Amino acid sequence: MIRNPVLPGFNPDPSFCRVGDDFYIATSTFEWYPGVQIHHSRDLVNWTLVGRPLNRKSQLDLRGNPDSCGVWAPCLSWADGLFWLVYTDVKRFEGNFKDAHNYIVTAPSIEGPWSDPVYVNSSGFDPSLFHDEDGRKWFLNMVWNHRTGSIGGQPKAPAFDGILLQEWDAQRGQLVGPVTNIYRGTELGLVEGPHLFRRQGWYYLITAEGGTGYSHAVTMARSRTLRGPYETHPRQHVVSSKDAPEAPLQRAGHGQVVELADGSTYLAHLCGRPLPGTLRSPRGRETAIQRCVWGEDDWLYLAHGGMVPAMDVVAPVAGVEPKPREAVRRRFIDCAVLPSEFQWLRTPEPERLFTLTGSALRLTGRESVGSWFEQSLVARRQEDASFRAECTLADFTPDTYQQAAGLTHYYNRHKFHALVVTWQDGVGRVLSILSCPGDWPDNRLEFPLAEPVPLPASGPVRLAADVDGTALQFQADWGKGWHPVGPVLDASVISDEGGRGEHGSFTGAFIGMLAFDTSGAARTADFTSFDYLPR
Secondary structure: OEEOOOEOOOOOOOEEEEEOOEEEEEEOOEOEEOEOEEEEEOOOOOOEEEEOOEOOOOOOOOOOOOOOOEEEEEEEEEEOOEEEEEEEEEOOOOOOOOOEEEEEEEEOOOOOOOOOOEEEEOOOOOOEEEEOOOOOEEEEEEEEOOOOOOEOOEOOHHHEEEEEEEEEEOOOOEEEEEEEEEEOOOOOOOOEEEEEEEEOOEEEEEEEEOOOOOOOEEEEEEEOOOOOOOEEEEEEEEEEOOOOOOOOOEEEEEEEEEEOOOOOEEEEEEEEOOOOOOOOOOOOEEEEEEEEEEOOOOOEEEOOOOOOOOOEEOOOOOOOOOOOOOOEEEEOOOOOOOOOOOEEEOOOOHHHOEEEOOOOEEEEOEOOOOOOOOOEEEEEEOOOOEEEEEEEEEEOOOOOOOEEEEEEEEEEOOEEEEEEEEEEOOOEEEEEEEEEEOOOOOOOOEOOOOOOEEOOOOOOEEEEEEEEOOEEEEEEEOOOOOEEEEEEEEHHHOOOOOOOOOOOOOOOOEEEEEEEEOOOOOOEEEEEEEEEEEO
């Protein structure tokens, strides 16, 4: 069986691609660097991260991109002996405007080398590339109308002004011919995320509707001609949990279909798993897969019936078991390459943030936690509702309160908790907690510890975050065993819905190591281990 979600933790907007017996899913990474996650499978059950192709300055520079901007909704396809990756770099989210620039890169294999990007357009986001049977290529994206009341965090349907189609001339590297608005969506509204495919004389258009929250849906339409008109599915939506608040997979939408060699059909879509009793999803938008069937009317339906996504789905290959959740223990001694589960924020010049010295992961203190430019934070996705993370800060000797390093449960600049080693005048080296529990737009910092905890003047400090659903308890060990530090904090705010609400931010919770030095002295912090222990 396929056990959903197949890509747990922040892995939204899946683009589903089959090349022979190999399957690939590309997902959005927003402000996290490098850009676009690509996972691979041969059975649809177990998936392995095989690359993040946008990994150099000429392809992607996100410095200055606000939270939840950056790489939105990539599209991965295979044609003419190449992988084609289409993506948006969103430079503005707030207000009426979306400054969204669309690009294409190609590679002969999934491992690369990936080309420098070719600019396509900026009329809207969620681009995709359709390779027709006659060899012509067609570029799609939603079109954004700024002349509406839709602003960041409060989307309104009129701003999502339909799906544009235009021919892409790969030889000249430019769009050619007329632009056609082929589909304006259903009354659910907020039409986006287009993917086009052809089957038995029909052009099928898959779109996302209803926003990224609890009214999300996968909508289908079709036409006998490429430019339309497109008629909507008799049920309108193929997948949605909007009318099933009890379903374990919520926020289901934004999908793409793949047909296997034997004719069976599967659909990858995003979903969310809110914590019980809440409408908060710390794990962000994740990726699930559903088995589908074609009806006698040549429309696509979920194989198990209805529109609500299933947790367990029949896999194409019998006898394949999902791999169990396991602890991941990383030691940075003799570590030459940053382990693949880690990412950082925005910059294509990570050497200014961190280096692997051979004995430690060394973070160089730069700008403050929450900076949109140079923030020294190396972190991995939260994939479980309940987990423990531990790290060893082996060497850090601050001499001012402007220097700090430690462990953080992080979403963005206004949603994070951090247990840090820092400096207190008259005391010396201490433990402190910095917390920004969803206070948007002020981003006001709180200090939940009544008094900082004194530490020895030097020596290693082990830090831990114990998360159980909505509760976060920090702990520390400075040679005297583990001790709780500070009160139990609200872990649920480190979620898509925390702070501004369900349409206010689009990534997911991370857990990782940080350092900052707002004095400008670039004080370094050496970490020798990081463990992620799911329960």
